[in-house]
Amino acid sequence: MPWPEDLATRYRNAGHWRGDVLSDLLREPAAGDPARTAVVTGDGRYSYGELDDRADRLAAGLADLGLEPGERVVVALPNDVDFVVVCVALFRLGAVPVLGLVAHRRAELSYLVRSSGAVALVAPDAHHGFDHRALAGEVAAESPTLRHVLIAGNAGGFTALADVTAPPRTLPPPEPDEVAFFLLSGGTTGKPKLIPRTHDDYSYQLRATAEAMRFGSGSTYLAALPAGHNAALGCPGVLGALRAGGTVVLAGSPSPDEVFPLIAAEKPGLTTVMPAVLSLWLDTAPLFDVDTSGLVIEVGGAMLPPETAERVRTELGATLTHWFGMAEGFLSFTRLDDPVERADTSQGTPMSPDDEIRIVDDEDLAVPDGETGQLLVRGPCVLRGYYDVPSHNAEVFTADGFLRTGDLVRRAPDGAITVTGRVKHTINRGGEKISGDELETELAAHPAVRSVAVVPVPDPAFGEKTCAVVVPDGDPPTLAGLRAFLADRGVAGFKHPDRLRVVTSLPYTAVGKVDRRALAADATPEG
Numbered sequence: 001m002p003w004p005e006d007l008a009t010r011y012r013n014a015g016h017w018r019g020d021v022l023s024d025l026l027r028e029p030a031a032g033d034p035a036r037t038a039v040v041t042g043d044g045r046y047s048y049g050e051l052d053d054r055a056d057r058l059a060a061g062l063a064d065l066g067l068e069p070g071e072r073v074v075v076a077l078p079n080d081v082d083f084v085v086v087c088v089a090l091f092r093l094g095a096v097p098v099l100g101l102v103a104h105r106r107a108e109l110s111y112l113v114r115s116s117g118a119v120a121l122v123a124p125d126a127h128h129g130f131d132h133r134a135l136a137g138e139v140a141a142e143s144p145t146l147r148h149v150l151i152a153g154n155a156g157g158f159t160a161l162a163d164v165t166a167p168p169r170t171l172p173p174p175e176p177d178e179v180a181f182f183l184l185s186g187g188t189t190g191k192p193k194l195i196p197r198t199h200d201d202y203s204y205q206l207r208a209t210a211e212a213m214r215f216g217s218g219s220t221y222l223a224a225l226p227a228g229h230n231a232a233l234g235c236p237g238v239l240g241a242l243r244a245g246g247t248v249v250l251a252g253s254p255s256p257d258e259v260f261p262l263i264a265a266e267k268p269g270l271t272t273v274m275p276a277v278l279s280l281w282l283d284t285a286p287l288f289d290v291d292t293s294g295l296v297i298e299v300g301g302a303m304l305p306p307e308t309a310e311r312v313r314t315e316l317g318a319t320l321t322h323w324f325g326m327a328e329g330f331l332s333f334t335r336l337d338d339p340v341e342r343a344d345t346s347q348g349t350p351m352s353p354d355d356e357i358r359i360v361d362d363e364d365l366a367v368p369d370g371e372t373g374q375l376l377v378r379g380p381c382v383l384r385g386y387y388d389v390p391s392h393n394a395e396v397f398t399a400d401g402f403l404r405t406g407d408l409v410r411r412a413p414d415g416a417i418t419v420t421g422r423v424k425h426t427i428n429r430g431g432e433k434i435s436g437d438e439l440e441t442e443l444a445a446h447p448a449v450r451s452v453a454v455v456p457v458p459d460p461a462f463g464e465k466t467c468a469v470v471v472p473d474g475d476p477p478t479l480a481g482l483r484a485f486l487a488d489r490g491v492a493g494f495k496h497p498d499r500l501r502v503v504t505s506l507p508y509t510a511v512g513k514v515d516r517r518a519l520a521a522d523a524t525p526e527g
């Protein structure tokens with residue numbers, strides 16, 4: 001779904017889209033200063049020269065395996081150097097990464113393969129004690145389009161990523177307006193959809209966010225969130241740091257045990273977190289006694305309590321910027337020079353001067369500044385359609401191409417946006433988005449469930465957790481039973497409900513839809 005020509009011309013003329021392609025990542029620093037450190041992990045340090053060469057060899061090796069430009073490859077790797085090499089190699093080949101998470105299980109990975117028509121899957125052998133190689137086998141067994149399973153580490157019967165290598169060769173570069181990769185949506189209705197991001201649009205996001213965060217070749221970015229998520233990938237994140245010629249420190253998890261020693265050793269100047277992780281860092285920081293005063297912390301993804309923002313300054317001595325972001329491409333954030341109150345209470349202003357926003361009521365009429373309405377967005381990074389779902393697109397885009405975000409916001413007279421809630425059926429569990437429709441469909445398959453609604457419940461640590469409200473069919477199910485059932489169906493653990501409420505009937509609205517608002521209002525942290 002390309003942008004219409006008039007808007008594309010506008011974005012090019014404004015200098016947003018400059019014809020950059022992501023296959024060029026690593027190239028310049030590798031040519032100018034090959035020994036410079038590009039990536040640091042718990043296990044090692046990798047130079048620009050080395051990674052550039054590895055990406056070239058992997059791209060050639062993948063071409064030899066028969067992978068063609070335009071073909072999709074599901075990548076579900078942890079934060080490790082392979083993630084970077086695989087992404088850049090696929091960009092160079094013109095193949096299209098579909099970025100999953102290492103937390104995804106059979107249900108999610110098979111869905112990503114199916115919905116993208118992927119021909120290959122890249123996974124680790126094991127991670128945090130879980131056997132991802134066996135998982136890859138299960139996905140392959142139910143995915144007829146998959147021709148290759150590539151395993152980072154001990155491949156068993158599959159192809160080892162390390163063996164996919166061939167002498168570097170010149171490959172035709174991708175076109176700037178082509179899809180560079182797919183991100184997974186947090187969802188509005190139905191199952192999460194695939195978000196196409198083009199070379200032009202993502203390069204702009206990487207450049208503009210790096211400039212706003214004053215991230216340059218001497219800077220270090222700490223990736224504590226999964227690199228496959230837009231927040232850690234491209235704001236400026238892992239790819240933006242590499243584009244700028246800086247250093248990326250990849251933490252295997254956002255756990256304080258892992259992150260604080262990395263901050264002490266590598267002194268990153270920038271990182272990204274969700275509020276739940278930030279609270280954990282604040283609570284544990286005294287145990288580590290690490291100097292965090294040089295750190296800029298981008299926080300977003302879920303509601304940030306103003307007290308937490310305040311603690312970032314007083315307890316960490318760090319600088320906070322507050323973000324509203326979505327993988328769909330719209331970003332709004334407070335700038336480094338903004339007054340501190342702005343960062344505590346709003347998510348600042350849109351990234352691009354050509355981002356257009358509308359804040360509307362139920363009839364799609366604009367609401368005045370200061371009043372709450374649904375946020376509609378259009379702009380040089382905002383997708384024009386999810387992949388291959390025309391009827392869904394007809395619902396969630398206006399006729400003139402604005403995306404209905406499903407988020408409720410208000411705008412102050414100075415233009416700053418503040419998120420106040422949402423109308424979409426998602427649960428925001430510590431920043432991880434769970435599609436309510438998807439989870440209800442999975443739960444409804446349980447034999448003891450007659451009908452079910454899932455709603456958020458407030459949680460002090462996560463912001464929100466998930467409550468399943470169930471009308472039983474016979475003996476009611478138990479929470480443990482429902483969780484085990486979902487695990488068996490291959491649904492990722494973060495989507496399993498935290499609470500269960502058994503009721504005799506669900507409330508309905510006047511038009512006959514389940515009244516989730518009433519259910520959510522009844523929900524308490526206890527259940």
Ligand code: J2J
Nearest residue numbers: 186230231235300301302303323324325326327407419
């Ligand atoms: C409340 N809800 C928020 C905020 C996003 C940077 C930061 C975050 C994301 C992200 C991202 C919020 N307060 N400050 O991609 O680049 C909720 C909204 C939004 C959804 C998008 C980035 N910031 N949200 O969280 O694609 O509901 O992106 O629509 O995962 O997160 O989720 P996602």
